[in-house]
Amino acid sequence: MNVLNLVSNEDARFYQQQVETLEARGIDCTTATPPGDHLAREDMTERTAGDYLRFVPEVISESLDGYDVVHANYGLTAPAALAQVRLPVVLSLWGTDLMGEYGWLTKRCARYCDAVIVMSDEMAREFGDPCHVIPHGIDMEKFAPRPKEEARAELGWDRDARHVLFPYPPSQEVKNHDRAERVVERASDRVDADVNLQVVYGVPHAEVATYMNASDALVLTSEHEGSPNSVKEALSCNLPVFSVDVGDVAERLDGVSPSRVSDDDDELAAALADVLADPRPSDGREAVRDISLERMGERIEGVYESVL
Numbered sequence: 006m007n008v009l010n011l012v013s014n015e016d017a018r019f020y021q022q023q024v025e026t027l028e029a030r031g032i033d034c035t036t037a038t039p040p041g042d043h044l045a046r047e048d049m050t051e052r053t054a055g056d057y058l059r060f061v062p063e064v065i066s067e068s069l070d071g072y073d074v075v076h077a078n079y080g081l082t083a084p085a086a087l088a089q090v091r092l093p094v095v096l097s098l099w100g101t102d103l104m105g106e107y108g109w110l111t112k113r114c115a116r117y118c119d120a121v122i123v124m125s126d127e128m129a130r131e132f133g134d135p136c137h138v139i140p141h142g143i144d145m146e147k148f149a150p151r152p153k154e155e156a157r158a159e160l161g162w163d164r165d166a167r168h169v170l171f172p173y174p175p176s177q178e179v180k181n182h183d184r185a186e187r188v189v190e191r192a193s194d195r196v197d198a199d200v201n202l203q204v205v206y207g208v209p210h211a212e213v214a215t216y217m218n219a220s221d222a223l224v225l226t227s228e229h230e231g232s233p234n235s236v237k238e239a240l241s242c243n244l245p246v247f248s249v250d251v252g253d254v255a256e257r258l259d260g261v262s263p264s265r266v267s268d269d270d271d272e273l274a275a276a277l278a279d280v281l282a283d284p285r286p287s288d289g290r291e292a293v294r295d296i297s298l299e300r301m302g303e304r305i306e307g308v309y310e311s312v313l
Contacts, residue, residue, distance in 0.1 A: 006309060007033045009072040009092075011064060011082035013052075014038075018210045019141040019234050020078060026142065026302035032309070037067055039082070057081060061088045068092055074309050080111030083118065093119040093312035100124065100231025100252065101179065103131055119312040122305070124232035125253030137308055140232040140253065142301030143293060148214045148241040150286065156219035166199040167281040170220040170244070172213065172235045173227075174206045184226040184270070188247070191274035196281045217242040221284045222277055227251050237296060240289030247277045261289045 008027070012020055015036050024034045041056035061084065068075060068089040076095045077086035080102030086094045096118040102111045103123070112132065115121050121136040123129050129138050157164050169189050175182035186202060193200035202224075205216050217223070223239040223246045230252035237257060239246050246264045248254045255266045264287055265276035 006031075006074070006306075006313075007072045008035070008074045008076050008309065009064075009068060010034055010036045010076045010078055011060075011086055012036060012038055012078040013081055014079070022142065022144065022298055023078075023301070023305070026298045027305060030302050030306055032306060035067075035072070037064060039085075057085065060085045065089045073313060076309075077118070080114065081107060083111065083114035087114060087117050095120045095122065095308055095312060097122040098124070098128060098132070098231070100128065100229065103128055103231075104229045120308050122308060126256065127252055128231050137304070139301060139304045139308075140237070140296050141234050142296050142298035143234060143237045143241055145241050145290075145294070145297050147211065148217070148238045150243045150290070151214075151218045153218060153221075153284075156215050159215055160219050162203075162219055163199065163201070166201055167193075167196060167284065168201050168203050168220045169277070169281070170216060170223045170239075171202055171204045172206060172216070172223070173204075175204060179228050181226040181228055184249075185224050188224060188226065188270050188273050188277065191270065192277040192281060195275070195278035198281065200281060213238065214242060217244045220244060222247055222280050224273075224277065225249065225251070225254065230254070232257075237293050240287070240293045243286040243288065243290050245280050245285075245287045246289070247273050247280075249273070257292060258289075259292075261287055261292050263287055264289065 015038050027034055039056050039060040041052040064085040065088055075086045075092050077083045078097045079099050083096050096115055122139050123132055123136050124140050129136055162168055171185045173180040189202045217239055223244055225248035232253045236246055236254055248266050250266050250268050258264045258266050263280050267273050
């Protein structure tokens with residue numbers, strides 16, 4: 006099977022893992038991205054509507070080259086996928102494309118796709134039409150528990166302090182770093198130890214597991230999410246997670262201890278303080294065994310076969 010993947014950010018690690026997993030199953034994957042830059046930075050410009058319009062003829066031309074399926078990854082790539090009329094279109098939604106500023110466009114395009122994949126039951130409810138719920142898979146061999154002291158020594162972290170992981174750039178407003186700071190500060194007031202909020206981003210994905218195993222907890226305060234990989238990876242490392250009720254986090258943390266889901270900052274801070282006062286691993290690894298990369302690849306391949 007030959008699949009033409011359209012994606013706005015080909016560097017997203019979960020997209021790269023998806024491609025690697027599908028190719029391991031014998032599916033040939035080609036990636037095409039719109040012209041322009043994915044992110045706005047000081048020396049770059051954000052993609053414009055014109056960039057996506059210029060993408061349309063490129064996709065139409067590329068789609069003639071012996072593909073079986075066009076897989077649009079992220080809602081803004083759906084118009085280009087639908088512009089070609091020969092091949093079935095599968096649309097994967099990542100969260101902000103459905104619940105953010107351009108959700109209206111995503112929903113309108115999704116009506117004409119042959120299959121739609123979302124990452125959580127919450128997204129399925131927001132979408133409102135029949136769809137496949139397939140969370141991004143995780144590499145459970147890479148994200149596995151290891152001794153905390155060993156991981157801290159590797160990173161040079163204070164072995165006696167408490168470390169709370171926030172694995173996102175503070176500049177991403179949707180991740181709400183300010184709220185994470187407030188929750189951790191309130192928790193630290195209740196703990197007789199130094200507490201550090203470790204803001205970690207831009208490191209090689211292979212090193213993220215080390216940061217998770219060196220931490221005492223992960224905090225998530227996003228305004229909205231789909232199925233955040235950081236939470237699933239933390240669970241795979243048995244790292245306690247303290248999160249607002251967003252995406253599928255409540256479902257993932259159901260029955261996992263210690264961890265907490267709450268939209269009340271004081272409740273989150275109290276639960277976090279309990280773990281920081283008495284650091285201990287969670288039992289989260291068992292909760293994510295059904296969302297391995299292999300299982301994700303099997304289910305996506307099933308969607309391809311269904312539209313063919």
